[in-house]
Amino acid sequence: MRESKLGDLHVSCLGLGCMGMSQSYGVTTDEAESIATLHAAIDAGCTFIDTADVYGDGANEELVGRALAGRRDQVVLATKFGFKKPANPHDPPTVVDGSPEYAQQALDASLRRLGVDHVDLWYLHRRDPNIPIEETVGAMASMVEAGKVRYLGLSEVNGDTVRAAHAVHPISAVQSEWSLWTRDPETVVLPTLRELGVGFVPFSPLGRGFLTGQLKSPDDFEPDDMRRGLPRFSGENFQRNLDLVEKVRSLAAAKGVTPGQLALAWLLAQGNDVAPIPGTKRRKYLTENLGAVDVELTTDELAALDEAFPPDAVSGQRYAQGGMDLVGK
Incomplete structure (x- = not known):
């Protein structure tokens, strides 16, 4: 396993996103398999573990904490804060709170659920439009101190x-x-990060499963799967995006790898300041994802992928409008 560099923090070049172990992609959960997947990741050198306090309303941090018992010093542990349930049940189901007071409360709660005395990387999950970013980050910095x-x-x-x-x-x-299929960061934020020496952690590097080539219809999703409500997975957008993925499938077949491995290898080729965190709750998909580390892409292959999937090719927004209102702030 190679390393990526996020500022001064060294992490495995591929991490493991844990959200799907507790929410979003259907009601089916399997704690034993999820913990086995986490252990298999660590054993394989995939030691950059990503969770958040909002995943499963705290249940994901508790799950990760149980999995890491006795192995805390083997991983780089990341979690996030900022989303919370509103005090008024008539308000939207989640609100963003970046206040200094909430930051400290949220971190202490995360540490309790994880069963650790510190986290290695702590993110603000979304910027609070009502709080200057300087105030939020100042409070976060006090937690470093x-x-x-x-x-x-x-x-x-x-x-x-x-x-x-x-x-x-x-x-x-x-x-x-x-x-x-989400190329926005390349023009919007990545140049700034590289100027400042800040690393980039791509989530959903497999397009929420679309780039694996395994999805054929919206009917493949369980009734409560969040993807049913995402524009890219709805109506005519689904078929248009499926046509794009077919091109990736063809390129992957020519390379002798899976479409998912090709998609991850493309990201890994973007630089050692990039550490994708594909999520999975099953060991068999973890093994497939980790195979991407050994896939080396030539200049011609990278150009072919860019041609097959140019930045503006995908159909539909990433989220419904309410979700889009919280990104890029």
């Missing part, structure tokens, strides 16, 4: 926000969606 956090990160922010935050305390990583 207290020894509860080693490095700070942001999620789904723009370049100006990164600059303002970085001026308060070094930001090690920005996490946002980046893959063959």
Whole structure:
């Protein structure tokens, strides 16, 4: 397993996103298999583990904590804060709170659920439009001084926000969606990160499963799967995007790898300041994902992927409008 560098933080070049073990992709959960997947990842050198306090309303952090019992020092552990349930049940189901008071409360709660005394990387999950980013990051920095956090990160922010935050305390990583079918960061935020020496952590590097080539219809999803409500997986967008993935399938077959491995290899080829965190709750998919580390792409192969999946090719927004209102802030 190679290393990636997120600021001064060294991590495995591929991480493991744990969200799907507890929410979003159907009601089917299997704690034993999820823990076995986490252990298999660590054994294989995939030691960059990503969770958040909002995943499963805290249940995901508890699951990760159980899995890491006795193995804490073998991993780089990342979690996030910022989303919370509103006090008023008539308000939207989640609100964003970046206040200094909530930051400290959220971190202490995360540490309890994880069963650890510190996290290695702590992200602001979304920027609170009502709180200056300098205030939020100042509060986060005080947690570094207290020894509860080693490095700070942001999620789904723009370049100006990164600059303002970085001026308060070094930001090690920005996490946002980046893959063959979400190319926005390449022009919007990545140049700023590289100027400042900040690493990038792509989530959903397999396009929420679309780039694996395994999805054929919206009917493949369980009734409560979040993808049913995402524009890219709905109506005519689904078929248009399926046509794009077919091109990736053809390129992968010519290379002798799976479409998912090709998509991950494309991201890994973008630089050693990039550490994708494909999510899975099953060992067999983990093994497939880790195979991408050994896939070397030539200049011609990278160009062919760019031609097959240009930045503006995907149909539909990443989220419904409410979700889009919280990104790129």
